[in-house]
Amino acid sequence: MNRRELLVSLAAAGFVLTDSASVAVEAGVRGAKIARGEAGKVLSASQAAFVEVVSDLIIPRTTTPGASDVGVVGFIDHMQAEFATPEARTKFLRGLDELMQRAATELRRDLVAASKAKRLQFVAKLDAEAYATSERTFFRDLKSSVVAAYCSSEAGATQLLEYLPVPGGFKPSIAVTGATRNYAT
Numbered sequence: 438m439n440r441r442e443l444l445v446s447l448a449a450a451g452f453v454l455t456d457s458a459s460v461a462v463e464a465g466v467r468g469a470k471i472a473r474g475e476a477g478k479v480l481s482a483s484q485a486a487f488v489e490v491v492s493d494l495i496i497p498r499t500t501t502p503g504a505s506d507v508g509v510v511g512f513i514d515h516m517q518a519e520f521a522t523p524e525a526r527t528k529f530l531r532g533l534d535e536l537m538q539r540a541a542t543e544l545r546r547d548l549v550a551a552s553k554a555k556r557l558q559f560v561a562k563l564d565a566e567a568y569a570t571s572e573r574t575f576f577r578d579l580k581s582s583v584v585a586a587y588c589s590s591e592a593g594a595t596q597l598l599e600y601l602p603v604p605g606g607f608k609p610s611i612a613v614t615g616a617t618r619n620y621a622t
Contacts (some may be wrong), residue, residue: 440470440512450504458477465555470598471476476514476555477510477511477514477518478514478515478517478518478519478522479514479517479530480513480514480517482512483508483537483549484530484533484534484537485510485514486549487533487536487540487547487549488509488510488513488533488547488579489505489509489510489549490503490548490556491548491560491579492504492509492510492513492583492586492587493505493582494557494560495560495580495583495584496509496583496584496587501592501596502592504583504586505572506592507586507590507591507592507593508586508590509583509586509587509590511588512586512590513582513583513586514602517529517530517594529575529578530588532575532578532579533575533579535575536563536575536576536579540559543559543610544559564576564580567580598618598619599618599619
């Protein structure tokens with residue numbers, strides 16, 4: 438299953454966004470891109486680099502732009518700075534620091550400095566653990582934020598989702614097939 442099929446199936450299955458991610462989608466806010474190696478409003482330079490690596494593994498560049506191409510890190514940083522409560526922001530940063538420490542311990546180096554194969558293996562392990570339980574985990578929340586940020590971008594809304602500024606008349610019943618795309622609006 439490729440990224441596009443995964444995102445379409447998540448949306449078709451009634452995928453529910455986390456609180457901060459749903460606010461982002463409703464607000465339609467786009468964070469500024471954080472240049473590689475720079476800190477954001479909330480994220481330190483090392484945290485931003487970590488989120489960029491993880492988000493690019495969640496949504497890599499294929500025939501459509503990847504997560505870092507559309508500014509996912511800046512979007513997440515902006516959402517944490519402008520919309521998260523202080524408690525939620527602290528919880529997010531604590532979860533991110535714990536994830537970074539776990540990566541450093543398990544990989545014996547920073548995730549950003551690890552080989553692409555080691556990065557992919559680590560994130561795949563996090564993903565498997567996160568979805569092996571029904572409990573919310575930080576990785577699930579981070580992944581949800583990455584997907585929401587990507588789908589809120591111009592590329593996500595126009596290349597992944599179907600964007601129709603005026604979708605037309607009401608059709609109470611339409612046939613849904615494997616090729617049917619979800620609407621961004």
